[in-house]
Every structure is written in C-alpha cells, then in structure tokens.
Amino acid sequence: MIEFSKIKEAQERVNKVIYKTPFAYAPILSQKVGNEIFLKKENLQITGAFKLRGAFNKIASLPEDKRKKGVIAASAGNHAQGVAFSANYFNIPSIIVMPEATPLTKVSGVKEYGGEVVLAGNNYDEAYEYAINLAKEKGLEFIHPFADEDVMAGQGTIAIEMLEKVPDLDYIIVPIGGGGLISGIASAAKHINPHIKIVGVTAAGAPAMRLSFLSGSVQDTSFVKTIADGIAVRDTSPVTFSLIKELVDDIVEVDDEEIANAILFLMEKQKLVVEGAGAVGIAALLHRKIKFTSPKKVGVILSGGNIDVTMLNLIIEKGLLKSYRKMKLIVTLVDKPGSLMKLTEILSREKANIVSIGYDRTDLNLAIGDANVSIALETRGLEHQESIKRALHKAGFRFVVE
Numbered sequence: 001m002i003e004f005s006k007i008k009e010a011q012e013r014v015n016k017v018i019y020k021t022p023f024a025y026a027p028i029l030s031q032k033v034g035n036e037i038f039l040k041k042e043n044l045q046i047t048g049a050f051k052l053r054g055a056f057n058k059i060a061s062l063p064e065d066k067r068k069k070g071v072i073a074a075s076a077g078n079h080a081q082g083v084a085f086s087a088n089y090f091n092i093p094s095i096i097v098m099p100e101a102t103p104l105t106k107v108s109g110v111k112e113y114g115g116e117v118v119l120a121g122n123n124y125d126e127a128y129e130y131a132i133n134l135a136k137e138k139g140l141e142f143i144h145p146f147a148d149e150d151v152m153a154g155q156g157t158i159a160i161e162m163l164e165k166v167p168d169l170d171y172i173i174v175p176i177g178g179g180g181l182i183s184g185i186a187s188a189a190k191h192i193n194p195h196i197k198i199v200g201v202t203a204a205g206a207p208a209m210r211l212s213f214l215s216g217s218v219q220d221t222s223f224v225k226t227i228a229d230g231i232a233v234r235d236t237s238p239v240t241f242s243l244i245k246e247l248v249d250d251i252v253e254v255d256d257e258e259i260a261n262a263i264l265f266l267m268e269k270q271k272l273v274v275e276g277a278g279a280v281g282i283a284a285l286l287h288r289k290i291k292f293t294s295p296k297k298v299g300v301i302l303s304g305g306n307i308d309v310t311m312l313n314l315i316i317e318k319g320l321l322k323s324y325r326k327m328k329l330i331v332t333l334v335d336k337p338g339s340l341m342k343l344t345e346i347l348s349r350e351k352a353n354i355v356s357i358g359y360d361r362t363d364l365n366l367a368i369g370d371a372n373v374s375i376a377l378e379t380r381g382l383e384h385q386e387s388i389k390r391a392l393h394k395a396g397f398r399f400v401v402e
Contacts, residue, residue, distance in 0.1 A: 001247060002149055002187035007156040010057040014157055017056055017089060019046050023165045023299070028269045033285045036297045038169070040162055043274045043305025047081040047109070049230070050158060050303050051145070054180060055082030057154030058143050059090060067092055072140040074098075074131035076124050076229050077106030078277075078304050079145035084115030095140065097131035099123050103229070103308030123224055124178075125234040146180025147239035156184030162299050163192050170296035173281040175303045176200040176209050176251065177231030179240030185301070186247035199290055200244070200251040201280040203228040203259065210251045212236045213244060227256045227315065230277030230304055252290060254283040257322045262286055263307070264319030275307040276315075324382040327352075328375070328402035331392065335361050335371040343373065346395055350388045353378040374402075 021041045030037045042050040059071060070093035073083040080096040087094035094115045098107060099122060110117050120130040135142040144151060158181075163169060172189055174182040179200075186198040202210045205226030211219040220235040244251075254262075259276050262283035266272045274282075281300040284290055292298075307315075320326035333339040340359070347354060355378055361371040379385050392399055 001190065001243070002153055002156060002184060004188065004191040006149065006153045007160065007184065007188045010053070010150070010153040011157045011160055013057050013060045014053045014154055017046070017086075018053055019044065020161060021045055023162050026270060029265075029282070029285070035292055035295050037285065038162075038166055038297070038299045039270070039272075040158060040299060040301045041272065042158065043272060043278050043302045045304075047078070047085050047113075048304055048306040049078035049081070049278070050155060050181060050301070051078040051082035052085060053082075053157055054145075054148075054151035054154035054184070055079060055143060056086040056089070058148060058150040059083070059086045061150045062141060066141050070094060070138075070140050071143050072097070072131055072135045072138070073143040073145065074124065074128040075145055076127075076232060077102055077109070077306055078230055079143075080106065080115065080117075081109045081113060081306070083143050084110045084113035088114040095134065095138075097121075097127045097134065099127045103311070105308050106306055109306065123232060123234055146178030146183075147237040148180070152180050152184040152187070152240075152243075154184065155181045156188035158301060159185045159188035159192070163189065166297060166299065168297060169193075169196060169299045171197045171199060171290075171292075171298040173199050173201060173284060173290070173298060173300045175228075175231050175277050175280045175301065176202045176244075177206065177233040177277065178237055179209055179244050181301070181303060182248060183240045183243040187243065190247055197249045198247060199284075200248050201284045201289070202251060202253045203231055203276070203280060204253045204255040206232045206234070207253060208234060208236045209241065209244065210253050212241050213248070213251045216245070226259075226276065227311065228259055228276030228280060230275055230306075231280070250290070252284050254280050254287060254289060257318055258283040258287045260315045260318035261322040263315050264323065266302070272302065273305050273307060274302050275304045278303040278305060324385055325379060326355075327377045327379045327385050327388065329377070329399050330402060331373045331375060331397050331399040332366070332370055333373060333397060335369055339371075340373065342395070343397065346391050347377065347388070350384075350391050352384070352388055
C-alpha cells in the first residue's frame with residue numbers, strides 16, 4: 001500500500017493546478033442499476049483526464065537539478081498531456097513519445113501545452129521502449145504513466161475527494177490500463193475505510209491485468225485492440241500488479257460494444273462526453289458485470305473525456321446497435337417488380353424507419369433471379385426488433401441480422 005502521508009502530500013501539491021472535479025449523484029443511472037451511483041467527473045479535469053494529478057506530483061517531487069534538464073514520457077494521450085502541462089508549469093522542456101495511431105486530438109493537445117511529440121510504435125508498450133532509450137540518450141528524467149509511487153500517489157488524491165464528499169461509499173469502480181490509477185485509489189480509499197470495495201474494469205481487448213489478477217501471477221499479452229485507447233496496455237506491470245493483488249477486490253471486463261453503449265448513455269442521459277477508457281465503469285454497471293448483494297453506494301470514476309471526434313460516429317453507431325435502437329438486415333428476395341415494395345410495406349406497418357438501403361443482384365452466393373437488400377432501420381428496442389423479424393418470417397422473406 002502506498003503510504004497515506006505520501007498521498008496527502010501529493011494532494012497539497014496538485015491542488016495548486018488541478019480542478020477539483022464534481023462528484024455527483026446520477027439519478028437516472030441509479031434507478032437503472034438499482035444502486036446509488038455517484039460519478040467522479042475527471043473527464044472535466046483541466047487536461048481532460050485524471051492523469052494531470054500523477055504527472056504533476058511526480059515532476060513537482062523531482063530535485064531541481066534533475067527537473068531543469070527536462071522530462072520525457074510515453075503515453076497514448078492523457079498522461080502525455082498531463083506531463084506536457086506540468087512541464088510547461090515549471091518552464092522545462094518535455095518530449096512525449098506516442099504510438100503512431102494516437103488520435104490527432106491527443107497529439108494536438110500535447111503540442112498546445114508545449115510538449116514535443118515523437119510518434120513511435122504500434123501501441124503503448126512499443127512507444128515506452130522507444131522513450132526509455134531516448135531518455136538515456138538525451139539524459140532526461142522519464143515520467144512513467146503508472147509504475148511510479150509518486151504518480152500513483154497523485155492519482156490517489158481522487159479517492160480523498162470522493163470520500164470527503166460521500167464518506168459512506170461502499171464501492172469504487174475504477175478503469176484499469178497499467179494500473180496506476182486503481183493502485184493510488186485503492187491505497188487511499190482502504191486507508192480511510194478498510195471495508196470499502198475496490199473493483200477494476202479492463203477492456204476485453206486489453207486483458208493483461210485481469211488475467212494476472214485471476215491467475216495470481218504476471219501475465220502479458222501479444223497485442224491489444226480496443227476503442228478504449230487510454231487503457232490499451234499490452235503487458236502487466238509487476239509494480240502495480242503487486243498493489244492490485246493486495247488491495248483490489250475484483251476485476252471485471254467489458255467489450256467494445258458495451259463500452260460504446262456506455263459512451264452513448266453518458267452523452268444522452270448525463271450530458272457528458274467521456275472517452276472509451278473513462279466509460280468502462282459505466283459499461284460494467286449497465287451490463288451487470290458487478291454483482292451487488294444489496295443496494296450499495298457506488299462511486300464510478302469517469303477517468304477522461306479526450307475522445308477523438310472522428311471516432312464518435314462509429315461509437316454512436318455501435319451504441320445504437322447495442323441498445324437495439326438500430327438494426328441492420330440483409331434480406332434475400334426474388335428479383336422482380338413489386339418484391340422490394342412488399343418488403344418496405346411490411347417495414348412500414350411495423351413502424352420501422354429506413355435510414356439506408358442497398359440492392360445487390362451480383363453476389364456470387366445468390367441464386368439466379370434473387371437479390372440481396374441490405375437495410376438499416378431505426379427501431380424502438382429489442383421487442384420492436386423481434387416483432388419486425390416475426391413479420392418478415394411470416395411473409396416468407398429470408399434474412400440475416402448483421
């Protein structure tokens with residue numbers, strides 16, 4: 001466990017620059033999941049994510065002679081902006097190594113805070129290896145995004161703020177990538193209330209820490225793939241894993257469709273823009289991944305809001321499909337006059353709104369004289385979709401749901 005005195009010292013430092021983000025009751029979500037849910041809105045932090053806390057505390061803790069040489073970091077985005085902001089505050093140079101596929105919004109954010117961006121590697125771990133070598137070459141202090149006690153202490157200040165506002169919390173739900181956030185949160189929260197439950201959430205496409213937690217030993221993976229780029233960490237850090245094994249009560253996982261659904265829910269119901277990594281806790285609640293024996297008071301950390309706007313259309317699309325408000329079908333019909341009209345008449349009677357349609361008679365898998373109609377519909381939920389499928393079956397149409 002990180003010493004609570006270190007987390008309190010971090011709080012004194014970071015309070016100079018951070019925004020003390022709201023920790024607010026979420027009535028719609030609470031009613032939906034049957035618990036009292038409170039949201040810690042770190043997506044509203046100055047740099048758009050919690051990472052500012054740890055980065056600032058680490059750089060503020062450096063001896064002056066080390067700090068003035070400058071700093072370097074590897075990050076998929078949020079730690080990068082935290083380091084660049086903090087370096088700019090102390091008027092020192094910073095280099096940020098980011099994976100080549102990092103969204104433009106996060107690259108631009110780093111540059112706006114005065115950081116020099118170097119793109120290298122296909123994921124965080126490859127960017128990290130490049131940054132470590134560059135740090136040695138240039139004699140710069142490397143600011144680790146999670147496996148550093150000062151960084152974790154900075155992140156732990158979030159738990160202090162949460163428990164000051166709602167002292168009787170039963171659970172805190174935390175996103176997990178490298179594990180620095182949950183290590184700091186758990187250390188602070190368990191010191192204040194040893195009975196509080198800490199639950200981590202990983203993305204199914206970045207499962208290393210969950211696999212390690214379940215097996216009891218460090219497990220690495222060969223690749224990561226998830227829309228939650230902020231927690232897309234390939235390998236397990238032994239440093240954070242040792243703390244997680246000691247302090248965390250459970251780790252659950254959510255897939256990309258569930259994350260997209262949570263992002264859409266937060267936009268529609270909470271009027272909050274949250275990135276994939278920041279929405280995993282909500283995804284876990286909405287999709288019943290955490291089992292509560294009775295109604296509890298639950299704090300959920302929305303860790304960041306730096307979502308790439310070019311991804312929003314894809315995420316909204318996935319969210320609509322997951323929540324049964326959109327339906328995609330491929331319907332096979334006889335290629336003759338009136339067939340398409342018959343299909344659209346059925347959909348009209350079912351009050352399904354057609355938003356796109358395509359007609360293909362050249363597919364090699366089609367019998368001669370048949371055609372495929374690909375169609376996207378706006379629907380009103382699962383029951384409505386089942387009604388549409390029954391109507392198509394009754395009319396003799398062959399179809400598949402995409």
